[in-house]
Amino acid sequence: MKAMMISALAGAVLASTAAQAQLKPEEQVEIRQAGYQFMAWNMGKIKAQVIDGKEPYDQAKVAAAANAIAAIANSGMGALYSPDTTSAQLGKQTRLKPEFFDNLEEAGRIGGEFVKHANQLASVAAGNDQAAIKKAFGDVGGSCKSCHDKFRAD
Template sequence: MQIKQALFAALILGLGTGASAQVKPEDQIKFRKAGYSFMSWNMGKIKAQTIDNPSSFNKDQVLAAANLIAATANSGMGALFGAATDKDVGSQKTRVKPEFFQQQDEVRKLAVSFVKEANELQKVAATGDVAAIKVQFGKTGESCKACHDKFRKDE
């Protein structure tokens, strides 16, 4: 299974060459920011219903949010980190550190971890087990935070 995940992450990150050549750097930054914002909003929905106010838990809403997170994680967002997106472009500002573009092995490792955890969150959300969802939500959040800690500039 790990080999499959590593190949998948390499594919996700490798898509950047072909797909990003068709999208202007300014748009790549805009699109990736939108994708991460949308995932964040959906993570917030899960947190609200499993941690902040478990009495509001709605399995269908949590599953829909988990589905979105997994779909975005698997969408090939690595293609939005193309050439010239390591700095602000036009009206689009980026918080990506230059190290992101220099440490691709580490990026791949973190991407594999995030995809794995997001996919697992989707599976666990489908069970409706709030306790299990909370645990997996934490793991997914930690895998996301690991990349932020290493490769995202503070505002």
Template structure:
């Protein structure tokens, strides 16, 4: 429990520093950081999926779910600043321009994603594989909602 508290305190402090640093980020850096966040979430979702399909390790699932929730709650929306709606130099983005035109809908999708990530983290702490599977499916639905509407195809 102390480790979780310490991680939370460090995370909050890092977010405070990050919000100041965000003002200094160039558009290409914003794109790179948000892509890194999504890649890290994807990797953790893969760990959960492999646990659900194979030998279930509740500690590994809980750690992955906590990582996803941490990123979901990190304020990544700030990484969609002006100039990040298009490729910048060698830095490519797959976000559709419509993303920046429909912020109310984007906000709803983001809130649903955060709620689903928080729920997965909560459920994963119980160790119940069936409940984790259900919560994981709901999280995937929230990811898909954004991808379907605002992510360009490869």
């Protein structure tokens, strides 16, 4: 089992390295920012319906938004992070702190929590329990905030 996990991790690292080699640092930043913007737009749709009540609740629309968030969270965006894509190298083009790469274990843990919470949001949004959706929405937002607080420059 341990050998299988090490093999899977090695494969992920190699795939990540190959993806990085195919994109310029500026392209990596542009693509990951687009992914996060799309997730934020979908979070806004859920917030308007479930949290703020500014729009009528539509379970199908909430589920579609949650599925979009989960799909991007599971898309392998980690391949879009390289030491060449921090604010130290690219200035204001990105807000990724260089410290991210000094704390890869913590960054991976936070990223894993984000994926877990995004998947949970998609799962509960498939149902009609608005209280469960609200909690899962908060968990996703909390995981976003924990990364921003640690690794995102102002």
